[in-house]
Amino acid sequence: MKFDTIIIGGGLSGLVCGIRLSRQGKRCVIISSGQSALHFFSGSYDLLNVLPNGKEVNNPLTEVKDVIKQAPDHPYTKLGLDQFTRLVRDAELFFADINISLYGSGEKNHYRITPMGTLKHTWLTAQGFATSEQAEKLQWKRVSIFNPIGFLDFYPQFIADEFLKLGTESDIHLFNIPDLDHLRYNPSELRSTNIARVLDKNIDKVAAILNEKSAGSDAIIFPACVGLEAGSLLELQKAADKPVLMIPTMPPSIVGIYTQQYLHNYFLKLGGVYMLGDSIKKADIENNRVKRVYSFNHGDIPFTGDDVVLATGSYFSQGLIATPDRVYEPIFNLDVSYADDRQEWYNPKIFEPQGYQRFGVKTDADFKGLLNGRALDNLYVSGAILEGFNPIKEGCGAGVSILSALSVSESILTK
Ligand SMILES: Cc1cc2nc3c(=O)[nH]c(=O)nc-3n(C[C@H](O)[C@H](O)[C@H](O)COP(=O)(O)OP(=O)(O)OC[C@H]3O[C@@H](n4cnc5c(N)ncnc54)[C@H](O)[C@@H]3O)c2cc1C
Structure with missing residues (x-):
């Protein structure tokens, strides 16, 4: 099966990427095992609530420069100040263009109300919340x-x-x-x-x-x-x-399920192919390029494409697998950054930042996945699977997923 772009994982990141590419005429397939983090969504998209050093953020657009100083592997550091600023605006326009009404802006975080009634910083909140x-x-x-x-x-x-x-x-x-x-x-x-x-x-x-x-x-x-x-x-x-x-209530999240279905249907309307319930299990890599990927349902019949986007999420979606002695990425066996000393994975104080949250797939500055230290020519990585950030402590989960997807789609489109 031949496509322009093969996207592995159909959560927020894979879908944003698929929609962006399909709108520009790319023939895309999204293969996705099952539910995504959107099924647990609060109704609010976080961009940057807290710096890696723990300082609260009010204006992500200006304060991202401190992320760049403090966290060299952070996806926002790879984007750099100018691209970050442009992609935040692009993301806000992206949702408006596809008729998802959201409140907020990257210039000023507002507060969402949690299921416990407390207030928490965020970037964009679904209409009606x-x-x-x-x-x-x-x-x-x-x-x-x-x-x-x-x-x-x-x-x-x-x-x-x-x-x-x-x-x-x-x-x-x-x-x-x-x-x-x-x-x-x-x-x-x-x-x-x-x-x-x-x-x-x-x-x-x-x-x-x-x-x-x-x-x-x-x-x-x-x-x-x-x-x-x-x-x-x-x-x-x-x-x-x-x-x-x-x-928001405890999960499942109605607004998250609605958003997942809406993005899914939007992608289909643009001519995209979405294979739900299938999983990519392995790939052939030749001459530093992904040549073919294989799924459980399609057996020996490979998917081929000019570019491949890996958007399989973090541990939660099994984009990353943690065993007692290592953390690995199961499809391509890409390089993963994690601490060798297992003591550094966890902090016994449960509310403190946990080391494992920052582990993820290593990429170059264009989000091309590294294999044995070398960036593959046509494999891009986006979303929660990326290294270098803590979505919980920094409050940047959706921001990383959306902005990395937009960046990757730009790279593919401008090749
Ligand atoms: C429980 C939870 C709640 C969250 N709530 C919020 C929130 O309210 N606001 C916020 O800003 N951030 C939140 N986040 C952060 C979240 O990571 C991002 O917001 C974002 O939704 C992640 O999207 P993603 O597409 O990168 O990954 P995911 O949503 O995890 O999607 C990955 C997809 O890849 C599929 N997949 C995995 N392996 C394979 C394979 N081998 N073959 C095919 N498909 C595969 C999975 O089935 C899944 O559908 C939350 C995270 C979690 C875990």
């Missing part, structure tokens, strides 16, 4: 927080307690609509995805409850379990008589 511009104060005097009776993956009281510390009072309302009752026969059925399937079809009933019970509040806070179906969240917001703002 609760955000704040300030850390010390929220924009509402009083909110009404709603939750379906028996839904255990959302914590109104924690949120109300945190809001009160910031001067916002809350009233909490547990509600039901009869269509949810069949989910209660088995408590494990009362999960965000199943609830969303019901609520999306009953927006009028939900809006009537919200309007009746939220008199006296400035805004309605709602668990992010509406919006699996296109347009339903907007419909709820229109039917309610005050702003309805989502706060």
